[in-house]
Amino acid sequence: GMQKLISQDKVVAVIGPNQSSAVIASGAINNGAKVVDITPMGTNPDVTVDPKTKQVKPYSFRTCFIDPFQGTVMASFASNELKVKRAAIYIDNTSDYAKGLAQFFKENFVKNGGQVVIEEAYLQKDTDFKSTLTKIKAAKPDFIYIPGYYQEVGLIVKQAREMGINVPMAGGDGWDSAKLPEIAGKAALENTFFSSLYSPDDTSDLNKDFVAEYKKAYNTNPDVFAALAYDSTLLVAKAIEDAGSADPAKIAEAMAKIKGFKGVSGEVTFNEEHNPIKSAVIIEHKDGKQTFKTKVNP
Numbered sequence: 001g002m003q004k005l006i007s008q009d010k011v012v013a014v015i016g017p018n019q020s021s022a023v024i025a026s027g028a029i030n031n032g033a034k035v036v037d038i039t040p041m042g043t044n045p046d047v048t049v050d051p052k053t054k055q056v057k058p059y060s061f062r063t064c065f066i067d068p069f070q071g072t073v074m075a076s077f078a079s080n081e082l083k084v085k086r087a088a089i090y091i092d093n094t095s096d097y098a099k100g101l102a103q104f105f106k107e108n109f110v111k112n113g114g115q116v117v118i119e120e121a122y123l124q125k126d127t128d129f130k131s132t133l134t135k136i137k138a139a140k141p142d143f144i145y146i147p148g149y150y151q152e153v154g155l156i157v158k159q160a161r162e163m164g165i166n167v168p169m170a171g172g173d174g175w176d177s178a179k180l181p182e183i184a185g186k187a188a189l190e191n192t193f194f195s196s197l198y199s200p201d202d203t204s205d206l207n208k209d210f211v212a213e214y215k216k217a218y219n220t221n222p223d224v225f226a227a228l229a230y231d232s233t234l235l236v237a238k239a240i241e242d243a244g245s246a247d248p249a250k251i252a253e254a255m256a257k258i259k260g261f262k263g264v265s266g267e268v269t270f271n272e273e274h275n276p277i278k279s280a281v282i283i284e285h286k287d288g289k290q291t292f293k294t295k296v297n298p
Contacts, residue, residue: 002026006033012246013038013239015232018225020044023060031059035248036255038235040228041197043067048274059252061274063232063265067097070172070195071104071147073280073296077193078143079112081282081294082168086117088141090132090156092148093121101147101172109145117141122152129156133163142167149174154183161188170194176283176290186288193293198227198265199281201292210264224265231263266295 005011006029013036017023023042030037038061039047048060078084087109092098106116118139120132133156136144144160146153146169153175160169168191175194200211200221210230214222222230238261240246243254259269266279284293 002029002037006030006035011035012248013236013251015229015236016040018042020047023047023062027057027060031057034059034252036061036236036239036252038063038232038255040064040232041225045273045275056273059248061235061255061270063228063235063263063268063276064197065278065280066275067172068100068104069275070280071101071106071145072108073195073282074101074145074170074172074193075105075108075112075114077195077282077294077296078109078145078168078170079114081296082143084114084143084168086115086139086141086143088136088139088144089116089119090136090144090146090148091119091121092124092152094124095148097172097174098147102145105145105147122148122156124149124152126152127155129159130163133160133165136160137163137165144169146171147174150177150180150183154180157184157192158188161185166191168192173197181285181288186285189285189288192285193282195280195296196224196283197280198224199283199290199292200227202264202266202281202295203292204262204264206262207264222264227265231265231268234263235261235268267297 005014015038018041020042023039024046036059040063042062043064043066045066047062049056089102091102118136146156170193173196239251239255243250256270261268268276268278271277279295279297281295282293283290
């Protein structure tokens with residue numbers, strides 16, 4: 001696909017693919033041909049940095065933040081909005097995603113003056129979490145960070161509430177599923193939060209206009225894929241405009257320098273690794289429904 005776009009269609013920039021593995025595989029092609037590619041949703045760090053040489057890929061960018069950044073965002077939310085001081089971390093030991101979020105959460109939470117009072121782990125497909133939750137309860141945290149996926153998270157939240165653990169709990173976008181309320185139960189999910197890249201309920205004027213236009217066209221709310229693809233397109237347009245040229249090398253240079261760009265999913269400033277330093281949204285469960293709580297700036 002990438003080969004055809006570059007050699008036959010002679011494009012000056014490419015938006016996509018969304019899957020990290022596909023972006024990494026096609027990265028050699030667009031970088032070899034010196035054509036910018038921006039992925040809306042490829043969150044793996046290797047998308048923009050070669051894991052072997054540790055060199056930044058000059059023509060690869062992304063619109064989403066890398067996974068672990070969600071940990072940083074949730075630590076800020078826990079410290080500044082929830083005002084909690086004692087956190088427990090409960091991770092899925094089979095998942096690099098969960099480990100990355102936990103590491104960034106811990107670093108930032110401690111930097112904010114918080115204390116991590118206990119760290120525990122579970123494995124994917126576990127169903128009984130009571131013995132570990134007993135240890136967590138004994139450590140008296142006022143917040144529990146569970147950066148796993150909704151299948152286990154639902155059971156953990158349910159069992160924690162049954163055991164009288166009523167502190168706020170939170171995680172990353174691995175929580176984002178309509179099945180979570182079915183597994184955990186609506187009542188158990190009260191006072192739980194997760195970080196995400198985008199919410200259609202974000203109150204910025206730019207986003208309100210985007211949602212209205214999108215609804216008119218497709219009769220439904222935009223999801224995270226729609227919002228990030230839209231922002232990716234705007235970023236390419238901005239880079240071409242800033243470069244004053246459709247020369248791919250100049251587009252790449254201009255893209256790397258973008259700061260404070262306002263998109264529907266928040267502000268974007270690229271760091272030296274071509275990852276956006278950007279705001280994230282915090283979603284709260286209310287009566288089993290996902291509701292927009294706030295936007296957290298890095």
